[in-house]
Amino acid sequence: MSFERKKILVLGAGYAGLSTVTRLQKVLSFQDADITLINKNEYHYEATWLHQVAAGTIHWEEAAYPITSVINTQKVRFVPAEVTAIHRDEQRVETNQGEFEYDILVVALGFESETFGIEGMDQYAETITNSETAVAARQEIERNFANYKTSNDPRDISILVGGAGFTGVEFLGELTESIPALANQYNINYEDVKITCVEAAPSMLPMFSDELTQYAVDYLESKGIEFKIGTPIVAANENGFVVKVNDEETQLEANSVIWTAGVRGNSLMEESFEGAKRGRVVTKPDLTIEGYDNVFVIGDVAAVMNGEGEDARPWPTTAQIAMQMGDHAAKNIKDKINGERMAGFSFDDKGTVCSLGSDEGIGVVFGREVKGRRAAFLKRVVDTRAVFKIGGPFLAYSKGKFL
Numbered sequence: 001m002s003f004e005r006k007k008i009l010v011l012g013a014g015y016a017g018l019s020t021v022t023r024l025q026k027v028l029s030f031q032d033a034d035i036t037l038i039n040k041n042e043y044h045y046e047a048t049w050l051h052q053v054a055a056g057t058i059h060w061e062e063a064a065y066p067i068t069s070v071i072n073t074q075k076v077r078f079v080p081a082e083v084t085a086i087h088r089d090e091q092r093v094e095t096n097q098g099e100f101e102y103d104i105l106v107v108a109l110g111f112e113s114e115t116f117g118i119e120g121m122d123q124y125a126e127t128i129t130n131s132e133t134a135v136a137a138r139q140e141i142e143r144n145f146a147n148y149k150t151s152n153d154p155r156d157i158s159i160l161v162g163g164a165g166f167t168g169v170e171f172l173g174e175l176t177e178s179i180p181a182l183a184n185q186y187n188i189n190y191e192d193v194k195i196t197c198v199e200a201a202p203s204m205l206p207m208f209s210d211e212l213t214q215y216a217v218d219y220l221e222s223k224g225i226e227f228k229i230g231t232p233i234v235a236a237n238e239n240g241f242v243v244k245v246n247d248e249e250t251q252l253e254a255n256s257v258i259w260t261a262g263v264r265g266n267s268l269m270e271e272s273f274e275g276a277k278r279g280r281v282v283t284k285p286d287l288t289i290e291g292y293d294n295v296f297v298i299g300d301v302a303a304v305m306n307g308e309g310e311d312a313r314p315w316p317t318t319a320q321i322a323m324q325m326g327d328h329a330a331k332n333i334k335d336k337i338n339g340e341r342m343a344g345f346s347f348d349d350k351g352t353v354c355s356l357g358s359d360e361g362i363g364v365v366f367g368r369e370v371k372g373r374r375a376a377f378l379k380r381v382v383d384t385r386a387v388f389k390i391g392g393p394f395l396a397y398s399k400g401k402f403l
């Protein structure tokens, strides 16, 4: 055991960063380490609930809690600040609240929207990336519905969703619940509302069987959603999306335009780590990076390979894996401080559930396919478990999805 009190700095209080810190505070004593957590906001938001915030089925505060409510302030110092640069060779981090030095660094700065350089997307489309953007998406839809009374412009009650990945599909599921209520509030006939999802690939949700995917499509179509599959979006403008099929460009019109067609790691990663691609850095199996065995990179900013050799691919970026990485990084930090060998990370995939609103869903859990209410129930279990794992029973009671 080393008698030097190590300075551990954790950047980001999402699933990865909070999992690291809440475990470190259990396994390390005050004498072992001086732990500092830095995060942009004073609160943690449940990124996996943001589609609900964006659709308006929950208020953003329901999906957030103060970071200090889950950390042991006797052992961990929390600093609300924005990280602006990471200097690995000098072992220091710059923020808008000053500089911080470290012996051990954990980078867990999370995801951003990826627009793939599509013209106009940054300017004209809303995204579902953090609590502010999710609230902005909801406000945009609400503003346009309110405007319809005077404008009578069908574009005010038309919503375009770009991408039918998990985020897009879960968002559509929530819209089927919130938009009828919003239409009712503004005396708009729901039949007149147009919600269209535009997907580039020839099929959607390829990780599920055709039967499960068809179940989701049938359900959403029965609620009035229109899908345009095999239809790449090539631009966004003040009228909506421009799509291109068979070399022909078509304008799809709507005043509420939400881009859910991809994510990337935090752009700060490219600025601070050479070789970072789309905001992700390849890690070694122990979650540190080449040449720096005191720098852990975890969560959506990490590209952790699922094996070795040419066929190895990075694990998908999910909250499930981000939390497991956080736990693993904390164990390795403890071992490192104790002079023990750090272990390689392995992902324990418990499955995936895609919600379609509060009462429907599809998924594969422990290798078994589920759909309908059972899937929706399991999604609530997954969401509540995430809160429980970080904040324990009290947080699960106050924030979980069963009360």
Ligand code: FAD
Residues within 6 Å of the ligand: 011, 012, 013, 014, 015, 016, 017, 038, 039, 040, 041, 044, 045, 047, 048, 049, 050, 051, 081, 082, 083, 084, 108, 109, 110, 111, 128, 129, 167, 170, 266, 268, 298, 299, 300, 301, 317, 318, 319, 320, 321, 322, 353
């Ligand atoms: P994040 O959750 O992005 O956290 C990063 C933290 O860092 C944030 O608190 C942020 O404020 C902070 N931060 C960022 N930049 C700075 C800075 N410069 N300075 C200081 N702090 C900063 N995954 C699943 O496994 N299951 C799901 O059901 C699921 N549903 C999802 C639903 C939606 C709508 C979306 C968008 C994603 C979903 N995901 C799901 C994916 C999951 O949310 C991400 O993989 C997960 O959030 C990654 O966790 P993280 O801790 O790496 O990053």
Ligand code: NAD
Residues within 6 Å of the ligand: 118, 162, 163, 164, 165, 166, 167, 168, 170, 198, 199, 200, 201, 204, 205, 231, 232, 233, 234, 260, 261, 262, 263, 316, 317, 318, 352, 353, 354, 355
């Ligand atoms: P994604 O990359 O998984 O899906 C994006 C979709 O947009 C794809 O279907 C893609 O073909 C489509 N697309 C890309 N470019 C397009 C274009 N120009 N025009 C039209 N369509 C286009 O992104 P996501 O859904 O935001 O998911 C991000 C990560 O978060 C993934 O790892 C996912 O597994 C995870 N996630 C998980 C859940 C869950 O487990 N329930 C929910 C949301 C997100």
